[in-house]
Amino acid sequence: MNNDTKTTPEQNGGDYIIQLKGLTKQYGTKTVVKDINLDIKRGDFVTFLGPSGCGKTTTLRMIAGFEIPTEGKVLFDGKDIAKLPPHKRPVNTVFQKYALFPHLNVFNNIAFGLKLKKIPVVYTKPNGEAAEKQIKLRDFLVNPDTGSPDFSIAAKDYFSYKEQGYVKLCKIKKTVNKMTKKGRVKKLVNGYRYYIDEKVRRALKIVGLSDYETRDVNSLSGGQQQRVAIARAIVNEPKVLLLDEPLGALDLKMRQEMQIELKEMHKTLGITFIYVTHDQEEALTMSDVVVVMKDGVICQEGTPIDIYNEPTTAYVADFIGESNILDGTMIDDYKVNIVGVEFECVDAGFGQNKPVDIVIRPEDIEVTVKEKGQLAGIIKSSTFRGVHYEMVCECNGYEFTIHSTIESPVGKEVGLRVSPENIQIMNKEHVDNTVKAKFTSNSTMEIFGGVYDFNPEKLFENCIYDSENDILKINGEEYTLKGEEATVNFAFTDIDMTDDEYAAPLAGNVESMIYKGKNYLVDIKTDDNNHVYADTEYLWDKGDRVGIKIDTDKFGLVECAMLARKEDGNV
Amino acid sequence: MFKKFMAAPYAVFMTLFVLLPLALVLVFAFIDASDGSFDMLANFKELAKEDALGKVVKNSLVAGLSTSVICLLLGYPIAYYLNKPEFNKKGVMIGLFLAPMWVNFLLRMMATKAVFNVIGVKMGMGTVIFGLSYEFLPFMIMPLYTTIQKIDKCYIEGASDLGATPSRAFWKVTVPLSMPGILSGLTMVMIPSITTFAVTEIMSNGKMMLLGDFIYSLKADSLNMAAAISFVLLIFMAISMVISNKYNKDGDGASKGGGLW
Numbered sequence: 001m002n003n004d005t006k007t008t009p010e011q012n013g014g015d016y017i018i019q020l021k022g023l024t025k026q027y028g029t030k031t032v033v034k035d036i037n038l039d040i041k042r043g044d045f046v047t048f049l050g051p052s053g054c055g056k057t058t059t060l061r062m063i064a065g066f067e068i069p070t071e072g073k074v075l076f077d078g079k080d081i082a083k084l085p086p087h088k089r090p091v092n093t094v095f096q097k098y099a100l101f102p103h104l105n106v107f108n109n110i111a112f113g114l115k116l117k118k119i120p121v122v123y124t125k126p127n128g129e130a131a132e133k134q135i136k137l138r139d140f141l142v143n144p145d146t147g148s149p150d151f152s153i154a155a156k157d158y159f160s161y162k163e164q165g166y167v168k169l170c171k172i173k174k175t176v177n178k179m180t181k182k183g184r185v186k187k188l189v190n191g192y193r194y195y196i197d198e199k200v201r202r203a204l205k206i207v208g209l210s211d212y213e214t215r216d217v218n219s220l221s222g223g224q225q226q227r228v229a230i231a232r233a234i235v236n237e238p239k240v241l242l243l244d245e246p247l248g249a250l251d252l253k254m255r256q257e258m259q260i261e262l263k264e265m266h267k268t269l270g271i272t273f274i275y276v277t278h279d280q281e282e283a284l285t286m287s288d289v290v291v292v293m294k295d296g297v298i299c300q301e302g303t304p305i306d307i308y309n310e311p312t313t314a315y316v317a318d319f320i321g322e323s324n325i326l327d328g329t330m331i332d333d334y335k336v337n338i339v340g341v342e343f344e345c346v347d348a349g350f351g352q353n354k355p356v357d358i359v360i361r362p363e364d365i366e367v368t369v370k371e372k373g374q375l376a377g378i379i380k381s382s383t384f385r386g387v388h389y390e391m392v393c394e395c396n397g398y399e400f401t402i403h404s405t406i407e408s409p410v411g412k413e414v415g416l417r418v419s420p421e422n423i424q425i426m427n428k429e430h431v432d433n434t435v436k437a438k439f440t441s442n443s444t445m446e447i448f449g450g451v452y453d454f455n456p457e458k459l460f461e462n463c464i465y466d467s468e469n470d471i472l473k474i475n476g477e478e479y480t481l482k483g484e485e486a487t488v489n490f491a492f493t494d495i496d497m498t499d500d501e502y503a504a505p506l507a508g509n510v511e512s513m514i515y516k517g518k519n520y521l522v523d524i525k526t527d528d529n530n531h532v533y534a535d536t537e538y539l540w541d542k543g544d545r546v547g548i549k550i551d552t553d554k555f556g557l558v559e560c561a562m563l564a565r566k567e568d569g570n571v
Numbered sequence: 572m573f574k575k576f577m578a579a580p581y582a583v584f585m586t587l588f589v590l591l592p593l594a595l596v597l598v599f600a601f602i603d604a605s606d607g608s609f610d611m612l613a614n615f616k617e618l619a620k621e622d623a624l625g626k627v628v629k630n631s632l633v634a635g636l637s638t639s640v641i642c643l644l645l646g647y648p649i650a651y652y653l654n655k656p657e658f659n660k661k662g663v664m665i666g667l668f669l670a671p672m673w674v675n676f677l678l679r680m681m682a683t684k685a686v687f688n689v690i691g692v693k694m695g696m697g698t699v700i701f702g703l704s705y706e707f708l709p710f711m712i713m714p715l716y717t718t719i720q721k722i723d724k725c726y727i728e729g730a731s732d733l734g735a736t737p738s739r740a741f742w743k744v745t746v747p748l749s750m751p752g753i754l755s756g757l758t759m760v761m762i763p764s765i766t767t768f769a770v771t772e773i774m775s776n777g778k779m780m781l782l783g784d785f786i787y788s789l790k791a792d793s794l795n796m797a798a799a800i801s802f803v804l805l806i807f808m809a810i811s812m813v814i815s816n817k818y819n820k821d822g823d824g825a826s827k828g829g830g831l832w
Contacts, residue, residue, distance in 0.1 A: 066728055086731040087739075099729035103747040112743070113733035236733065 014078075017042045017240060017272050018063060023072035025058050025296075030529070032058045034296040035072070040240075040274065040289075045266050047275040047283040049319070050293035051512075056276045057244055059293075063274065064093045064242050076240075087116075092233035093242040096249070098225045100217040106228055107179070107213035110200045113236040119151070121158035138192040141166040149195060169195060179213040203235040206265060223254045234265070240272045247282065259285050280320050284308060292316050313429050314521075317359040318514045324365075324400050326517045328358040328425070336425060339398045339517065341375055343418065347425040357426045362390070362403040364422035373415015375400075379408045398517035430533050434489040434558060439481035442472045445488075447550075448530045450506025454552035456481070459488070460563075479562065486560040492521060492535035496549040504547030508532060510540045524548060596805070599798035614799035624785065631781045634696065635765035638703040639711075642760045643753065645704070646711035650752075651745075653712075654719045665716060669709050676706055680773045694776045702774035703764045710763070711756040718752025719745070754815040762808055 018040040025033040033055040040046050048056035061067040063074055065086035074082040081089055092113070100109050118134040125131050141161050142149050149169055153161050172191035176198075177184045189197070204210050207227035217225060226246060233241055243262075247255045263286050266273050277283055283290050284304040291301040300307060300316045311317035314325045329337040333348035338358050350356060370376050377395030389407045393400045393416060400416065408414055437445040442465065444451050456465045456472055464473045472479050501507035508526040522540055524532045532548055540546065603613035618624055649668060653659045671679065680702055687698055722745060730740035764770075768783035780788070782800060789797045 064732060066732075085737075086728070087734045087736055091732075093729075093732045095725055095729060097723070097725050099723070099725040101726060101729070101744060101748075103744075103750075112730070112735075116734040116739060118734075232733070 015041055016075075017077060018274070019073075019075040019078075020059070020063075021073040021075060023059065023062060023074065024070050025055070025062060025067060026070045032296050033062070033069075036296075036298055038291060038298065038301065040272060043270055043272055044288045045263070045273045045275065045286055046289045046291065047277060047287040048291050048293055049277060049280060049283040051278055051319070054293045055296035056278075056293050058296075060093075060242050060244055060274060060276045063240075064091060065089045090238055091240040091242055092236050092238040093244065094226075094229050094233050094246045096245045098229040100225055100228055100232070102218055104217070105213070106204075106209070106215045106217060106220075107200055109217060109228060110203055110232045110235050111196050113232065114196050114199055117236070119154050121154040122156070123158040124160070137195070138168070138170040140169045142169050142172055142191055144172070149191075179211060181214060184211075199235050200231075203231040206234065206268070207231045208261070222249055223258065226250065226258065230262075230265070234269060234271075238271065240274060241269075243273060243275045245277055246275075247277075247279075255282070262286060284320070292319060294319075310424060311359055311426065313426055314357040314359065314514055315429070315512070317357075317424070317426070322362050322401060322403075324358075324360045324362065324517060325514055326358045326360070326398065328356050330354040330356050330425065334420075336423065338423075339375070339396045341396070343374060343423055344420045345423045345425060346420050347423075350425065350427070355428055355431055357428050359424040359426065360400075360418055360422060362401045363388070364418060365400060365402045365404075366417040366419075367391075367393075367402060367404055367406070367408050368415045368417055370413045370415045373417055375416040377414060377416060379410050379412050379414060382407055382410055400517065432489045432491050433495075433533055434487060435530075435532075437486050437488050439484045439486070442470055442481045443467065445481075445486075447488075448506055448526045448528055448532070450504070450526075450548070452505050452550060452552050454555060458553045459555050459557055460560075474563070477566070481562075484560070484562040486562075487558040488555045489558050490550060490552075490555050492533050494551040494554040495532065495534035495536075496551070497522065497524070497534055497536055497538070497540065498547040498549060499544070501545050501547040504549045506532075506548045508546060508548060510542055510544040510546060512542065513540060593805075596798045596801050599795050600802040602795055604793060604795040614795050617796055618799055623780070627780045627782060627785045630696070630779060631765040634700055634703060634771075634781055635761045637700050638707060638764045639757045639761045641700065641704045642708050642711035643756065646708055646715055646756060647749075647753070650712050650715035650719055653716055665712075668712055671705070672709050677769060677773075679705065680770055684773050694774060694778070696775070696779065698774045699771050699779055699781075702770045703767070706767070706770055707760040707764055710759040714755040714759060715749065715752040718749045718755075722748045751815060754811075758808070758811040758815060762804070762811065766804060 016039040020036050020038040020040075023033060023036040023038075024031065036055075036059060048059060050056045058067060062069050062082070065081070065084060065088075069082050072082065073080045076090065101112065104112065114137065117137045119137060119140055120132055120134055122130060122132050135158075140149050140151075141153060141158065144165055144167055153166075168191075170190045170192040173188055174191055174194035175186055175188050176194050178187040178189070178197065200213065201210070204212060207230050209224060209227050209231065212220075212224070212228075217228060220228065226249075229246070246262075247258050250258060259282055262273075262275075266286075275283075275286065284307075287304055289301060290304050290307045292299045292307065294315055300312045302310075307316065308320055311320060311323075317323045317325055326338055330347075330350040330353070331337050331342065332352050333350075334345055336343050336345045336347075336356070336358065367373075375395040377393040377400065380392045380394050380399070382389055382391045384407075385403075388403045388405050391402045391404065391408060393402055393414060395416060402416070435447050437447050439445045440451055442456060444453055446452075457463050460474050462475045465471070472481060498504055506526060508524040511523040511525040511531070513523070514521045516535075519535050519537050520539060522534045522536055524534060524546060526532065526548075534548070600614055601609060601611055603610040604617075605613075653665050653668065659665055683702060683705060684694070684698075687694065692698060726744050726748065727740050730744045731737070735743060765781050766783040766786075767781065768787045771779050771781050771784050782804065786797045786800050
């Protein structure tokens with residue numbers, strides 16, 4: 001290596017050990033991960049959180065090297081490793097299904113990586129030139145006085161140490177307390193075996209499975225297998241440990257125990273953990289940074305406290321913890337209208353009379369007597385949940401979920417109070433459906449592959465349509481709509497969902513739902529991966545196949561190239 | 572209850588054509604042909620006196636072992652690559668590799684012999700082994716194919732994650748995990764190839780004999796001796812079954828990679 005270009009890893013990546021730059025993954029035409037940009041700090045515990053199919057595992061697999069990104073970079077210490085095969089990457093993975101080798105026992109599973117380990121060493125060629133090569137761990141030189149491998153000599157002139165009486169690791173003899181079927185037995189082994197034995201034992205100790213070396217991996221319980229999988233990864237001393245839903249297969253009690261242990265391990269090892277989970281509680285408990293993902297993009301990243309207290313979208317709020325998500329209107333700075341009542345809040349800069357999403361956490365609502373509340377309501381239900389009561393209170397037709405340690409009896413009229421700082425206000429991701437439509441005749445248009453009838457007189461201003469002779473006049477001029485395109489919009493409430501997909505021109509699957517106190521905002525994904533948002537009072541299930549009926553009379557015209565062209569022509 | 576009756580025809584068939592003949596083999600093997608008395612060793616002593624038998628056994632072992640090894644060496648890479656989706660689109664390739672099984676094996680052997688005659692190859696042990704390998708290769712590919720198919724990709728990913736190059740991962744993970752398939756392939760090739768008779772007859776111009784040919788040559792007058800040889804073969808088969816079953820029993824078959832047959 002040339003001295004000019006030689007820099008320490010810390011300088012290359014700065015504070016960041018892994019940086020994802022414009023990371024994209026496509027399978028055929030399906031984009032699973034879309035243009036992800038993320039910087040991961042050295043030593044952090046970072047969690048990718050999202051529902052299944054959100055691209056979190058694919059992102060992790062691109063860092064591990066099992067998937068090659070379609071576009072973008074994976075920088076490790078500032079160096080792009082996006083195209084490197086997994087065995088050349090300085091990361092190790094704990095798999096969801098453990099992936100312990102069934103033909104090897106616990107010891108050999110953990111030693112697997114160590115036995116393959118190679119160390120890059122520098123040496124001087126006979127002609128005096130500096131050169132680098134990879135040597136196996138067993139051939140690594142050991143100081144005969146101390147008897148343990150000194151890895152710092154790898155960066156010096158490797159072969160000159162041979163002349164100083166250094167010997168190969170496999171050539172020295174050492175005694176170990178080897179675990180056999182009969183218990184621990186003293187055994188004379190070579191230095192290489194001794195080194196591996198020590199490492200494996202230390203790793204097993206970290207995961208709390210000392211004395212399990214000779215056990216068959218198939219005879220272990222799920223939790224123990226998981227520990228072996230972790231030991232197998234950390235024994236290689238990776239700079240980054242990747243964990244792909246490692247606790248998914250464990251039962252609740254075991255999972256909670258492992259969460260605490262993983263967090264402890266993260267502290268002791270001091271390396272970067274990248275963790276993937278769909279369990280929001282797990283993410284909040286363990287992480288330094290949570291990255292919430294949906295549909296292959298990052299919705300929000302931040303500390304667990306930030307994510308919980310200040311979600312930036314209704315989706316994140318809904319995904320993280322329980323919350324009351326409501327539609328509101330920002331009347332002015334520090335003033336917001338929720339369910340018809342004006343509340344004070346701490347947010348400003350949204351503009352006037354702007355529709356917004358509101359999040360109020362159930363524990364932030366205070367129940368008082370009717371007269372003292374900002375909102376008046378009736379308790380509809382109350383459930384004891386251990387530490388608190390979960391109560392549902394109906395105010396102005398909207399339901400609020402409340403967590404409180406004091407129970408209010410069902411049917412009681414109460415007042416609700418929310419302090420201004422507990423009202424989280426967010427810009428709406430979508431205020432309406434804005435879609436591209438293609439006219440197929442003067443009274444039909446195609447939206448995402450479904451053909452809808454519409455009334456041109458309602459869509460265009462100053463329009464007269466003679467349906468019998470199929471003559472369309474706008475501003476007195478005659479037009480033929482067929483083949484033209486336009487952008488139209490319609491409100492969430494203009495959609496009628498039907499469970500008979502053939503009763504509507506367009507069908508899709510319910511992708512997600514958010515309860516808005518009274519209605520559900522449903523995200524419907526059409527077969528061409530387009531999204532239509534509907535407001536409905538009925539509860540649908542994720543994955544339900546629905547037909548999408550649209551009240552086309554309510555269509556608003558956003559833009560129409562045909563009319564614009566005409567205007568240009570007139571000018 | 573109805574389900575039980577469904578199995579009845581098979582049970583009858585099994586008893587008549589499998590269990591009964593097996594029992595007969597056992598009985599005949601231990602009956603002295605000369606006086607019809609029960610004698611544990613009479614037939615086996617007789618066998619030992621047979622001069623030709625030593626050569627037949629030697630030929631059988633050489634032919635059987637080399638056929639198994641050749642089939643394994645040819646079959647493993649085939650089975651391995653057939654499991655790669657890019658090589659085996661919609662199972663077409665596996666169909667092609669198993670296609671020779673659709674042609675009557677006598678026809679195949681005759682045709683092979685004709686080809687050898689045309690190019691002037693001397694018929695003998697070499698051609699017999701060629702014929703046997705040709706005949707039994709699909710029996711090696713099938714169990715290997717299913718075993719390799721069942722190996723979870725996560726093991727290979729795990730190995731490469733731990734620093735194994737693709738070839739390392741293959742030798743350290745794929746091969747050990749396909750051991751049940753290798754063993755069952757070996758038994759499925761070895762046993763039939765030493766007991767077959769027509770292939771040797773055709774491919775060596777009747778010059779060479781394997782155990783199968785030997786039994787065939789004994790004809791009806793020495794049924795007891797034939798039974799004795801069959802009995803020895805049965806023991807071989809039982810041993811190989813025990814070995815491959817042992818591999819399958821360690822851990823569940825699914826994670827170990829494929830059951831036997």
